[in-house]
Amino acid sequence: MTDLVTMGHAARTASYTLGTLTTAQKDAALLAIADEIEAQAATVLAQNALDIADARAKGTVEALLDRLLLNERRVAGLAADTRKVAALPDPVGEEIEGRVLPNGIRLSRRRIPIGVLGVIYEARPNVTIDIATLSLKTGNAVILRGGSETLRSNLALVAVIQAALAKVGLPQAAVQYIENPDRALVAELLRLDKYVDMIIPRGGAGLHRLCREQSTIPVITGGIGICHLYVDASADLERAIPVIENAKVQRPSVCNALDTLLVHRHVAAEFLPKVAARLTQSGVTLRATPDAMAILAKDAGGATVLPAGPDDFDQEWLSLVLGVKLVDSVDEAIAHIRAHSTEHSDGILTNDWGNATHFVNAINSAAVFVNASTRFNDGGQFGLGAEVAVSTQKLHARGPMGLEALTTYKWVAIGDMHIRP
Amino acid sequence: MTDLVTMGHAARTASYTLGTLTTAQKDAALLAIADEIEAQAATVLAQNALDIADARAKGTVEALLDRLLLNERRVAGLAADTRKVAALPDPVGEEIEGRVLPNGIRLSRRRIPIGVLGVIYEARPNVTIDIATLSLKTGNAVILRGGSETLRSNLALVAVIQAALAKVGLPQAAVQYIENPDRALVAELLRLDKYVDMIIPRGGAGLHRLCREQSTIPVITGGIGICHLYVDASADLERAIPVIENAKVQRPSVCNALDTLLVHRHVAAEFLPKVAARLTQSGVTLRATPDAMAILAKDAGGATVLPAGPDDFDQEWLSLVLGVKLVDSVDEAIAHIRAHSTEHSDGILTNDWGNATHFVNAINSAAVFVNASTRFNDGGQFGLGAEVAVSTQKLHARGPMGLEALTTYKWVAIGDMHIRP
Numbered sequence: 001m002t003d004l005v006t007m008g009h010a011a012r013t014a015s016y017t018l019g020t021l022t023t024a025q026k027d028a029a030l031l032a033i034a035d036e037i038e039a040q041a042a043t044v045l046a047q048n049a050l051d052i053a054d055a056r057a058k059g060t061v062e063a064l065l066d067r068l069l070l071n072e073r074r075v076a077g078l079a080a081d082t083r084k085v086a087a088l089p090d091p092v093g094e095e096i097e098g099r100v101l102p103n104g105i106r107l108s109r110r111r112i113p114i115g116v117l118g119v120i121y122e123a124r125p126n127v128t129i130d131i132a133t134l135s136l137k138t139g140n141a142v143i144l145r146g147g148s149e150t151l152r153s154n155l156a157l158v159a160v161i162q163a164a165l166a167k168v169g170l171p172q173a174a175v176q177y178i179e180n181p182d183r184a185l186v187a188e189l190l191r192l193d194k195y196v197d198m199i200i201p202r203g204g205a206g207l208h209r210l211c212r213e214q215s216t217i218p219v220i221t222g223g224i225g226i227c228h229l230y231v232d233a234s235a236d237l238e239r240a241i242p243v244i245e246n247a248k249v250q251r252p253s254v255c256n257a258l259d260t261l262l263v264h265r266h267v268a269a270e271f272l273p274k275v276a277a278r279l280t281q282s283g284v285t286l287r288a289t290p291d292a293m294a295i296l297a298k299d300a301g302g303a304t305v306l307p308a309g310p311d312d313f314d315q316e317w318l319s320l321v322l323g324v325k326l327v328d329s330v331d332e333a334i335a336h337i338r339a340h341s342t343e344h345s346d347g348i349l350t351n352d353w354g355n356a357t358h359f360v361n362a363i364n365s366a367a368v369f370v371n372a373s374t375r376f377n378d379g380g381q382f383g384l385g386a387e388v389a390v391s392t393q394k395l396h397a398r399g400p401m402g403l404e405a406l407t408t409y410k411w412v413a414i415g416d417m418h419i420r421p
Numbered sequence: 422m423t424d425l426v427t428m429g430h431a432a433r434t435a436s437y438t439l440g441t442l443t444t445a446q447k448d449a450a451l452l453a454i455a456d457e458i459e460a461q462a463a464t465v466l467a468q469n470a471l472d473i474a475d476a477r478a479k480g481t482v483e484a485l486l487d488r489l490l491l492n493e494r495r496v497a498g499l500a501a502d503t504r505k506v507a508a509l510p511d512p513v514g515e516e517i518e519g520r521v522l523p524n525g526i527r528l529s530r531r532r533i534p535i536g537v538l539g540v541i542y543e544a545r546p547n548v549t550i551d552i553a554t555l556s557l558k559t560g561n562a563v564i565l566r567g568g569s570e571t572l573r574s575n576l577a578l579v580a581v582i583q584a585a586l587a588k589v590g591l592p593q594a595a596v597q598y599i600e601n602p603d604r605a606l607v608a609e610l611l612r613l614d615k616y617v618d619m620i621i622p623r624g625g626a627g628l629h630r631l632c633r634e635q636s637t638i639p640v641i642t643g644g645i646g647i648c649h650l651y652v653d654a655s656a657d658l659e660r661a662i663p664v665i666e667n668a669k670v671q672r673p674s675v676c677n678a679l680d681t682l683l684v685h686r687h688v689a690a691e692f693l694p695k696v697a698a699r700l701t702q703s704g705v706t707l708r709a710t711p712d713a714m715a716i717l718a719k720d721a722g723g724a725t726v727l728p729a730g731p732d733d734f735d736q737e738w739l740s741l742v743l744g745v746k747l748v749d750s751v752d753e754a755i756a757h758i759r760a761h762s763t764e765h766s767d768g769i770l771t772n773d774w775g776n777a778t779h780f781v782n783a784i785n786s787a788a789v790f791v792n793a794s795t796r797f798n799d800g801g802q803f804g805l806g807a808e809v810a811v812s813t814q815k816l817h818a819r820g821p822m823g824l825e826a827l828t829t830y831k832w833v834a835i836g837d838m839h840i841r842p
Contacts, residue, residue: 016759016783019783019785020782020783099804101802101803101804102804105793105797107803107804112785113785114815114816115785115815193633197814197815197816198815198816212614212637213637216633216634218639218640218814218815218816218817219639220816236838239838240838242838242840243838243839243840245840246840246841250840250841338437349838360833361441362437362440362441364440364533364534364536364831365831366831366832367831367832367833367834368831368832368833368834369834369835369836370833370834370835370836371835371836371837371838371839372526372834372835372836372837372838372839372840373836373839373840373841375840375841376526376834376836376839376841377832377834381522381841382522382528382832382834383520383522383523383528393618393639394535394536394618394619394639394829395535395618395619395639395641395816395817395829396639396816396817398829398830398831398832399831399832400832408815408816408819409819410785410786410787410788410789410819410820411787411788411789411798411803411819411820411821412781412788412789412791413788413789413790413791413793413797413798413803414790414791414792414793415790415791415792415793415794415797416792417657417660417661417663417664417770417792417793418664418792418793418794418797419663419664419666419667419671419793419794419796420667420671420794420796420797420799420802
């Protein structure tokens, strides 16, 4: 029987140890984990092979099998990634602000770990190492719950982590894994507010919704992107085409890929056939409004164009489909984005200073782009060194979450036997 | 019928207007509200008199009646407070960080309003003005739900605010009030995640629990303080006594008041009779562990001392009661605080540099004090200019929440038709 209260209590206790470690101690633990990954590569690969065999027997498609798969190169990559996390700057301990109050009390805000994290994720086994190492780097304990397809791989990786933690004298409960596949345990984890401080779901819209609905613990939601680019009448149309192509086709299955193209009516007749011709080279299908259909009916550049259905502008396509709509103005583009965006990644392609400024001021998505692909909304691209998740909510963290998003702060007030008047 | 979806939609639409106002426009609105409060003071007082009459008829005790009461001086105070909010610096628009990425994209994080706030609060009518003005200052729309005891007062104040908003040409839906007393509407508000970005409960533990349990919107919880002071063996005992007195008796009904006094065993025989003698002057009753009882049995300085019951160290007393426990070391004090604190306000009274450092590093409460009263954990005392709430959770904001806690940020990326390689 999985006793989450026992796990939670152990995680909380471990978090007290982790929270007062020096950066050197945490980095030593991470390097020990990297070494252990290499030392136990054969065991990890053997367990992964069992997962893969099961998945294949169940008829899992090759594309998904590839996501589940570990091989020698990928395991070496896990060790290398762990060493990279060790090399990142440690945000814990930073004095965010400090001053002397008028009464002489010295007041500061000091960055501290959040405490205990609960992370629920889907198939890929590398997330196990990713989240565990980022949690340790920031002094947090973590309770992991991964997808059942890679259960044996995940357990092997957690065993590697715990073995390394033991070698450097740190509590193994710093990284725990909910092994029992019973889904009721997810619901229980979401209500373990006595011990868990933050829930991070890494998966689809259904998982995020489940967490928001059921959790009594603060949840970081995000990762769902209905992303827009608006082509202004002033845009450099030739140069706009590769940006749209990049946003749509570079990696269509991810959350910062483009979903809807808004085009100013004045340039639509010139622009739509060109962009359609380019996108069709990558196999993109368009879903267009009637006025855009009318233009593309004359010249679609060989592209497949279907009429946009009533819900097509509320779709995160995650595939080679792109909604196309004409607008009369930047304000109509803003209104469309406000009505349909998930506030993940939205941008304007323009050469008009006023329109760019107006768009950036009016659109409050997690990342707002001017003359750049939505694909840049990413912790690595934004220089954060690591990415825990991409948040689209308003509290705590927005957009790509780096190490800092795994920390909070406390106020420290130093007096000389001060009393409040 | 109260249609929360309509209210939510109107609030969201209003938030788009509020989010792009200049500081001057927002401050003009606040000054108009202050003027309107003064102009309509008689109406507000008449409505409040009806609330007070009803409350008195229901047998409400005088202390609570005083919390509900408005009079000419208090209404003048509401106008003055509103002008103070207008005079505060506006956090919106701040560039939190900005740099040029290696690829030439100019990346910054810009502070923006959260959007739409939902605030659920108890009796005092001044909270209506307080929250509405802080929301407007930060460009947020707000949906208010106050206590039924002051419904007419709250509605009169919201009418004043909406009249002022209309005068300056701003949408009245910026500040809305749920008038229908049906409690089902609270549950509905907590699930209005399509339109509301953050829930702030201002009330007792039951309200906070309800919000955590039922909300699909991020909730700021806090306001519940089981607060500790630890008297180290090295403390200046004479000077420690007024600090403990201040923490316990200056305003015992609030969340940063002292609940548990931990005393190092080495100084207990000398210290406890003195502190008990001082506290009894203010009517404090002690709840002591057996070893503390034994000392106080010889000399309690006239204080009433009862044996501490099994749950007494998990009580937020909110009254003139103080738990007393002896400990053998700073580590035992830390362990007790970790087990029993709500992480609101905890402190050490010491003259030992090592123990103070150890305590501050180990205790991660929202505010940690060295040689100062826990009563300082307050937005005004910490120089924030305003206090929205006191958070004890780990995400978004901790401790006193000033205007900045009503904001979030967006990433703004300015390129020159950049594509991701």
